[in-house]
Amino acid sequence: MLTGHPPATGAPHLLDLLGRSPVAFVDTPLPHPHGGFHAKVEYLNPGGMKARAAVAMLQAARQRGDLRPGATVVESTSGTLGIGLAFAGQALGHPVILVVDREIERPMRALLTAYGATVVEVEQPHPVGGWQQARLDRLAEVLARVPDAYWPDQYHNPDNATGYRTLAAELTGQVEAVDVLVCSVGTGGHSAGLARALRRHWPDMRLVGVDTVGSTIFGQPARPRLMRGLGSSIFPRNVDYAAFDEVHWVGPVEAVDTCRRLARSAFVTGGWSTGAVARVAAWTSRMQPGARVVTIFPDGPHRYLDSIFDDAFCATHGLFAPAPGHPIEIPYPNAVEVTRWSRCRTVLDPLCRVAVPA
Numbered sequence: 001m002l003t004g005h006p007p008a009t010g011a012p013h014l015l016d017l018l019g020r021s022p023v024a025f026v027d028t029p030l031p032h033p034h035g036g037f038h039a040k041v042e043y044l045n046p047g048g049m050k051a052r053a054a055v056a057m058l059q060a061a062r063q064r065g066d067l068r069p070g071a072t073v074v075e076s077t078s079g080t081l082g083i084g085l086a087f088a089g090q091a092l093g094h095p096v097i098l099v100v101d102r103e104i105e106r107p108m109r110a111l112l113t114a115y116g117a118t119v120v121e122v123e124q125p126h127p128v129g130g131w132q133q134a135r136l137d138r139l140a141e142v143l144a145r146v147p148d149a150y151w152p153d154q155y156h157n158p159d160n161a162t163g164y165r166t167l168a169a170e171l172t173g174q175v176e177a178v179d180v181l182v183c184s185v186g187t188g189g190h191s192a193g194l195a196r197a198l199r200r201h202w203p204d205m206r207l208v209g210v211d212t213v214g215s216t217i218f219g220q221p222a223r224p225r226l227m228r229g230l231g232s233s234i235f236p237r238n239v240d241y242a243a244f245d246e247v248h249w250v251g252p253v254e255a256v257d258t259c260r261r262l263a264r265s266a267f268v269t270g271g272w273s274t275g276a277v278a279r280v281a282a283w284t285s286r287m288q289p290g291a292r293v294v295t296i297f298p299d300g301p302h303r304y305l306d307s308i309f310d311d312a313f314c315a316t317h318g319l320f321a322p323a324p325g326h327p328i329e330i331p332y333p334n335a336v337e338v339t340r341w342s343r344c345r346t347v348l349d350p351l352c353r354v355a356v357p358a
């Protein structure tokens, strides 16, 4: 087991593998031609984008004394943070227990187990809070029975956002400037951390949030969601509502179309969140010629071979329907229930919402 200290041989430590992911310039039509955008290809990190958050949360907890040496880390995850925690746990010497749900992709579940994490699976969604609440309820049971267990609480832990300082620092050396940053939003960690750090360099940078239809984060009603990674059925406190200039909700039809187009002609592709942010980044670049648009591709395609890239899955779920090339504009986040790609230029925290016209 690695201890969190560089080995005496002078060989690189596991943590040294993290970061320095490349940036790709994407100008393939999605589906319309556009001026191109830069994408930070985070799946070339071990553990994908969320390994940055995982390492930051565990290191900060160790420094505070909340996570004792060798103690177990327990977290609820739909996947990507799980891989990140498996990585951080090995690098820093902590066993990892992950509470997942039945909907987790098979390759992801297999990977979590292969990396040595103990996987606890929830069978039924919570009647109101969906899978996420069901996972949190089970997590509380696990925490109560494992001595010294530490819960990073990715949805509400500010160290999650701090973990993306390294990503921001890398970007500042990789792109000329960022006029518009397009970020998927799940826990809110990377959008919050990146906006804070990058606006120190580019104070006028606009932040575009990308959520999924059926997610509560920006004030829509909770509905069953096919898209994983981005979106939520709770209200994560890591979401920095004030930082956003606009929000888009993207549907699975648009995401599948985009992921497949990217794979065919740009080679870099990924999962639901990658498809969603690429669609919005391409549209933004088309609508604002000359703007330097940057986005983050959080993970790669491998976890989605049985869903996004599987013809039978897509046919069963009606995902080969024509994919819209433009969003519907809505005046307020809760003006209507959105069922396909939609955009709103007013962003409100649903937990502090002031009355808005019906």
Ligand SMILES: Cc1ncc(COP(=O)(O)O)c(C=O)c1O
Residues within 6 Å of the ligand: 050, 079, 080, 081, 184, 185, 186, 187, 188, 189, 190, 191, 228, 229, 230, 271, 273, 274, 298, 299
């Ligand atoms: C694949 C994927 N994309 C996007 C996100 C959203 O990122 P964040 O949690 O930083 O908002 C996540 C979060 O878990 C994810 O796993």
